[in-house]
Amino acid sequence: MDTAAPNETPPRKAKLKPNAKRTALLGAMFLMATSAIGPGFITQTTVFTVQLGAAFAFAILVSILVDIAVQLNVWRIIGVSGLRAQVLGNKVLPGAGWLLAALVFIGGLVFNIGNIAGTGLGMNAMFGLDPKIGGAVSAVVAVLVFLSKRAGLALDRIVVMLGAVMILLMLYVAIVAAPPVGEALKNTVLPAEVNFLTITTLIGGTVGGYITYAGAHRLLDSGTTGTGHVKEITRVSLLGIIVTGIMRVLLFLAILGVVSSGVALTGSNLAADAFLAAAGEIGLRMFGIVFWAAALTSVIGAAYTSVSFVTTPATKDRTRSLITVAFILFCLAVYLLAGQAPQTLLVFAGAFNGLILPLGFGILLYAAWRRRDLLQGYEYPKWLLGIGVLAWLLTLFLGWNSLSGLAALWQ
Numbered sequence: 001m002d003t004a005a006p007n008e009t010p011p012r013k014a015k016l017k018p019n020a021k022r023t024a025l026l027g028a029m030f031l032m033a034t035s036a037i038g039p040g041f042i043t044q045t046t047v048f049t050v051q052l053g054a055a056f057a058f059a060i061l062v063s064i065l066v067d068i069a070v071q072l073n074v075w076r077i078i079g080v081s082g083l084r085a086q087v088l089g090n091k092v093l094p095g096a097g098w099l100l101a102a103l104v105f106i107g108g109l110v111f112n113i114g115n116i117a118g119t120g121l122g123m124n125a126m127f128g129l130d131p132k133i134g135g136a137v138s139a140v141v142a143v144l145v146f147l148s149k150r151a152g153l154a155l156d157r158i159v160v161m162l163g164a165v166m167i168l169l170m171l172y173v174a175i176v177a178a179p180p181v182g183e184a185l186k187n188t189v190l191p192a193e194v195n196f197l198t199i200t201t202l203i204g205g206t207v208g209g210y211i212t213y214a215g216a217h218r219l220l221d222s223g224t225t226g227t228g229h230v231k232e233i234t235r236v237s238l239l240g241i242i243v244t245g246i247m248r249v250l251l252f253l254a255i256l257g258v259v260s261s262g263v264a265l266t267g268s269n270l271a272a273d274a275f276l277a278a279a280g281e282i283g284l285r286m287f288g289i290v291f292w293a294a295a296l297t298s299v300i301g302a303a304y305t306s307v308s309f310v311t312t313p314a315t316k317d318r319t320r321s322l323i324t325v326a327f328i329l330f331c332l333a334v335y336l337l338a339g340q341a342p343q344t345l346l347v348f349a350g351a352f353n354g355l356i357l358p359l360g361f362g363i364l365l366y367a368a369w370r371r372r373d374l375l376q377g378y379e380y381p382k383w384l385l386g387i388g389v390l391a392w393l394l395t396l397f398l399g400w401n402s403l404s405g406l407a408a409l410w411q
Contacts, residue, residue, distance in 0.1 A: 023153060028216075028240065030156075031297075031304070036207070040114065042291060045252055051198075055192045055195075059199045060248055067244060071216075074213065076230070076384065077365075079216065080226065080230060081367070085216075085364065088363060096359070100360050108209065108305060109330070117295075124288070125284060125288030135336070138292065143329065146304075146324045159301070167243075169289060170247065172279070173279055173283060177254050179260060204398050208357040214301045214304070219233065254278060303324045307320060357398060358399040365389060
C-alpha cells in the first residue's frame with residue numbers, strides 16, 4: 001500500500017497520446033456505467049419489476065436523475081481540481097480523506113467478493129460450469145488485465161467491449177420480449193404505485209460506494225483535468241450517464257416484457273428465468289454472458305477504484321497493478337473458502353456504501369462552494385451546485401437507513 005498521505009499533491013504524470021487519451025476517456029465512461037450495472041443491480045431490477053411491473057419505470061427514472069446530479073458534480077469537481085476524492089477530502093478537512101479512503105476500500109473489498117461470486121453464476125449459466133471454478137477463472141481474467149504491460153489500456157478496452165456486448169444482448173432480449181413500452185412510458189411520469197424503499201435501494205446500489213468515483217478517477221489518468229477541459233469533462237460524464245441509463249432501461253424492458261406476457265417468475269434465479277422465457281435456451285446463455293460481463297467489469301471497476309484510494313499518481317504503475325492483483329486474489333480466496341459472498345459482510349458493505357455517498361459527495365460539494373482555490377480558481381456553476389445539494393440531501397436519508405441497518409445487525 002502506498003505510504004503517501006492523501007492530502008499531499010503528487011506530481012502529475014505525463015499526458016497520454018491522443019489515441020490513448022480517447023481510449024481512456026471511453027474507458028472512463030464505460031467503467032462508470034459497468035460498475036453501476038453489476039450483478040446486484042440485475043438481480044434487484046428483476047425482483048422489483050416482478051413486484052411492481054411497469055410502475056418500476058418511475059424508480060428507474062428517479063435513479064437516473066439522481067445519477068445525473070451526483071455524477072455531473074463528481075466528474076466536474078474532480079476533473080477541474082485534478083485531485084482524487086480522498087486528496088480533496090483531506091484538503092477540505094484533515095483526516096476526512098483517510099476516512100473516505102478506508103470506507104471505499106473496505107466496501108469495495110467486500111463487494112468484490114460478491115462480484116466474483118457473480119462471475120461464477122454467469123459462467124454456470126453459460127457453460128454449466130461449477131460456480132467456484134467459474135469465479136476462479138474470471139478472477140484470473142481480471143488479474144491478467146492488471147498484469148498486462150499496458151494495464152490501463154487493457155482495462156479500458158475490456159470494459160468498453162464487455163459494456164457493448166451487454167447493451168447489444170439486452171437490446172435483443174428487450175425486443176424479443178416485446179414489452180408494453182407505452183405502459184412503461186406512462187408509468188415513468190404517472191406511476192401506478194410509488195415504492196420509496198425500492199427507489200432508495202436502487203439508488204444506493206447504483207450510485208454509492210466506489211461506483212461514485214470509478215469514472216472520475218479514471219478520467220484523471222487520461223490527463224483531462226483543469227479548467228481548460230470543462231467542456232470535455234462535462235461531455236464525457238454526460239455520455240457515461242447516458243450509457244448507464246440505456247443499460248438500465250433495456251434490462252428493465254427485457255424483464256417487463258416477460259412479466260407482462262403472463263409468465264410467472266418464481267425460481268431462485270428470476271433474471272435467468274426471465275431471459276429463458278423471452279428467448280428460450282439461447283436466452284439463458286445470453287443471460288449468462290450479460291451476468292458474467294456485468295460481474296467481471298464490476299470486479300475490475302471495484303479493484304481499480306478501491307486501489308486508487310490507497311495510492312497516488314506518484315505510485316509506479318507496476319506497484320499499483322500488483323496491489324490491485326493482490327486485492328482481487330484476496331477476494332477470490334475468501335469466496336472460494338466461504339463458497340459464497342458472506343451475507344453479513346455484504347450487509348456491512350451495503351451500509352458502508354450508504355455512508356460513503358453523503359460523506360464523499362458532501363466534501364466535494366463543499367470544495368466547489370467554498371474552496372475555489374482547490375478548483376484552480378474556477379467559478380462553479382450555481383445551478384450545478386444546487387442540483388448537487390438536492391441529491392446530497394437524499395443521500396443523507398440513505399445514510400441514515402444504512403446506520404439503522406448497522407444498528408439492527410448488532411442487535
